[in-house]
Amino acid sequence: MVHVICFGNPFHGDDGFGAHVFRRLAEPGGLPPGARLFEAGTSGLTALAFFAGCRKAVLVDALRGGGAVGEVRRLLPEEVGPPGPEFSVHNLGVAHLLAALPIAFEGRELPEVVIVAAEVEAIQPFTDRLGPPFQATLDRAILLVRQECAREATAENVAAG
């Protein structure tokens, strides 16, 4: 089982990239069999629950990583920077979530985690629309998510003999 967990605030422009991916994948036929879809919004540690019951988790989020704006990248958790200091439990983000994941799963098998992320630059608040570079890359992100689901399905088939 793959859990596709989409992050982002849909009312903050390009930060809502993950939310837009969620909407597309939620359409009929959007997600392959053997996968479940979760909209994590702006959750931090609350999203820990979405990792339970799967062998693999595909996170979809916006990224500020120094690449070209609109570029979609496949990342592993170790490529994401360590969480910085925060001032409020209201503001614990995905980096904190990834750091907390092994702790929350202590004594249990940790799912494989892959991140599909789109490079953003400035966040424009109070709009539910993506900037032009992202309209074009939604398809790319969705393709990557489906590829990750297909890889897991293949691995499960091999394991089942």
Place this chain on the structure above:
Amino acid sequence: MSKRTLRMEMNRVEGDLEIKLEVDDNTVTDAWCVGKMYRGFEQLLRGRAPNDALVIAPRICGICSTSQLHAATTALEVAYQVPVAPNGTRVRNLCLMAESVLSDARHTFLMFAPDFCHRAYRNNPLYDRAVALFEPPFRGSAARQAVQHSARILDIILAFGGQWPHSTYMLPGGVTCPLDRGRLQACREAIDSYAAWYEECVLGCGSERWLSLQTPDDFYRWLEEKESHANGALGVFARFGRSVGLHRTGSGVANLLSSGCYFDPEKWAPPFEGRPCLQQAGHYNGETGEVEPFSHLRVTEDVRYSWFVDPGGGRHPWQSDTVPDLRSGEAYSYTKASRYNDQVVQLGPLSDLVMAQDPLITSFFKAEGPNTWLRQFTRLHRPVLALGQMRRTVAELSCHLDEAAYVPSRPLADADGCAFVNASRGSLGHWVQIRGGKIANYQIITPTTWNGSPRDASGRRGHWEESFLGLEIKDLDDPVELCHVVRSHDACLVCTVHFLGLGQKQTFRCG
């Protein structure tokens, strides 16, 4: 004398909140608390069907969404004057307590205590122990355990609400979820598991022993009584905090306000007069030392220094509005200046427990006044009370299992309602006016609105602004003392944007 202005961005992306300080020779001489984000939930709710508030209001906050749901529901049932099933009130209380217990652990061990691992304290005798317990991110044992156990206590809200945050399982008249033995057993297990961790690792003693402490002297004797007391997470927090003088900083205003905590299930009924709460409501007047009864009619909002259209003077929320007006001049915040009985007040766990006459917290308050240390210490004490009350609530639900948790009722087309409920960060108020079956006016005052308010028409600073005055900051480029004061208020920053970074670090912007 060297004068400098220090600006502290309070979150990493847009800066929802900024503290601007004027510092003379390393001492804070003036402060401005700048709420930088207009949210507009009040405007969003206008013209909608009243029950829409039950879906929209929990979205105000991803940490206190149970409180927001509870307040929205209560405002409607007060407006409609409908009976509430006692079991509905019990389930609401239970979920609210779970949210409070979760919030206190995460705030203390993931936000406040990690500052004790700051390099400025490396020569403190308790430094190594603090690092072992609180080192960020999630490296200290208390921090790791807080992640694990706070997630488990959520099982209580999940049992009734199905999801957290942003759940909608309360309606005027009670709660919509079924009650059964299985759910109550899940609650008991979550409470027992959490309490066992809290007693062993946080307190270092049983809850009964902890609750026997009535005075500061009792507490100091307890600290020396056993190694498990002194070196547990609470003992280290308390000793470290006092060793760096946190009990002498961040007092803020002397007036406390609490609308009371958790409605009494047998007494919360129409006409909803007074405050029938399990923990008493009240307003502590810092000038007279008297405690006065709480009434929402004494609440006013002033927007002279706020980026809202100013009708002039302080207005009760039913006469108030929240129309943005990003004007230049003296306004500097998207937060209103909320006042009680024309006084600047502070809200939060400390105010709640002093008004409830909790012996230990009240005696510390009388001895030392409000301060950074005591605000946080209260967050370590409060879960012990909450866990006991949660057990009693589950036991009551078991005794009343055959009774309904919801009383169906009819809405009114024209009605006014006000709700005050307790949130983790203090009292939360919702006001609703319904006309022709639609919401005509909706006003919300969160605890952070009170505490983080800007100046009012009389020029009086808000509580946070007052709490920074006189604070000595050794290193203006790395103001750890300021962090302690800020965090002790547990600012309810809005959940805005969360995106990933590759190895980027947050820095304080000082100018």
